[in-house]
Amino acid sequence: MLARATARLAEAGVASPRVDAELLAAHALGVGRGRLLLIDTLRGTELRRFDELVAERARRIPLQHLLGTAAFxxxxxxxxxxxxxxxxxxxxxxxxxxxxxxxxxxxxxxxxxxxxxxxxxxxxxxxxxxxxxxxxxxxxxxxxxxxxxxxxxxxxxxxxxxxxxxxxxxxxxxxxxxxxxxxxxxxxxxxxxxxxxxxxxxxxxxxxxxxxxxxxxxxxxxxxxxxxxxxxxxxxxxxxxxxxxxxxxxxxxxxxxxxxxxxxxxxxxxxx
Missing domain, CATH: 3.40.50.150 (Vaccinia Virus protein VP39)
Known part of the structure; x- marks a missing residue:
């Protein structure tokens, strides 16, 4: 799932496709990015939400707008x-x-x-x-x-x-x-x-x-x-x-x- 999302974001010209894919996945799942490795399955609603977020990011909507926050x-x-x-x-x-x-x-x-x-x-x-x-x-x-x-x-x-x-x-x-x-x-x-x-x-x-x-x-x-x-x-x-x-x-x-x-x-x- 992350590999496909990374490829899609890279094709869209996103500067950090893997990082963005992981952050969007964590956001869709409601977990910290560091916990992604502990998750091996996704519910249908989670996968759909992740796919929607990736599609929006591929349209070059800022990652921070999709997450609702910016780290500083x-x-x-x-x-x-x-x-x-x-x-x-x-x-x-x-x-x-x-x-x-x-x-x-x-x-x-x-x-x-x-x-x-x-x-x-x-x-x-x-x-x-x-x-x-x-x-x-x-x-x-x-x-x-x-x-x-x-x-x-x-x-x-x-x-x-x-x-x-x-x-x-x-x-x-x-x-x-x-x-x-x-x-x-x-x-x-x-x-x-x-x-x-x-x-x-x-x-x-x-x-x-x-x-x-x-x-x-x-x-x-x-x-x-x-x-x-x-x-x-x-x-x-x-x-x-x-x-x-x-x-x-x-x-x-x-x-x-x-x-x-x-x-x-x-x-x-x-x-x-």
Whole structure:
């Protein structure tokens, strides 16, 4: 059964057909993926459900949409239509933010989406509060659902390109993190992204920097002296985002970071 499903998904162009087949089988059976080896028979209803899931995945519906959740660090986040599915690469930015969050800190997560970064910081560090900012009404529904069990997280509806955003926190933020839309317009992306991730969460204008530019200005306004910022970016922005941070004139210790595949992935800096 798994072999047939794997072949079907591979033929459809799915990047990890065996893993996806196993996760879909576990979901259909209501067991953990590690328990599949202990199962030697399936009921008819289970097999039909599995076949339906495989057919949908072969149509390049995101695996996470079929499962209803996306794994991110130690969390399982609710996802679906209207919200960007968090990627493993972003765990690196979240981890950097966690390392720089001291007990009692104020943390801001811009373009929060599902809340992956904000909730990871709240889960793994000891901030006094985490402000998770999102503009999209659809994404906000998932963000609020995911944040329900995290009392330190405050959900804020707002546009990160508004330099007046979070005016009450001006000069008081310790850590600011952002995974903005940054793919340059016209870039060819996988079907799962093109057809299911909201375009406003993926594409960042002709050069991919339309949102990042105001985010840098907003970070400079919100961070306290010595506070830090981390911004994820496209791999074509290896020098562009660090250069924008330097040219702002209010940041020092600008550093470029690479992802699991050794591609440029995010930049960090410290507020003067």
């Amino acid at each position: 660090r130690h969390l399982e986040l609710a996802v679906g239509d209207g919200v960007f599915v968090p990627r493993p690469e972003t765990e690196l930015l979240a981890g950097w933010g966690i390392e720089h969050t001291v007990p009692g800190a104020t943390v801001v997560d811009l373009c929060s989406g599902t809340g992956a970064i904000a909730l990871s910081v709240a889960d793994e560090a000891e901030p006094a509060r985490v402000l998770a900012v999102e503009r999209s009404a659809a994404a906000l529904a998932y963000l609020r659902r995911n944040a329900a069990d995290f009392p330190a997280v405050q959900v804020v509806q707002g546009d990160v390109t508004d330099l007046g955003l979070l005016a009450e926190c001006r000069g008081e933020v310790d850590v600011l993190l952002c995974n903005p839309p940054y793919v340059p317009d016209g870039t060819v992306v996988p079907a799962e992204v093109a057809e299911h991730d909201p375009a406003e969460a993926v594409f960042g204008g002709a050069d991919g920097l339309v949102v990042i530019r105001p985010v840098i200005a907003l970070a400079a306004a919100l961070l306290r002296p010595g506070g830090v910022v981390g911004i994820e970016h496209d791999d074509v922005h290896a020098s562009a985002v660090p250069d924008l941070l330097r040219s702002d004139g209010r940041f020092i210790d600008v550093t470029a970071h690479r992802d699991f595949s050794d591609r440029p992935r995010f930049a960090t800096a410290r507020r003067v």
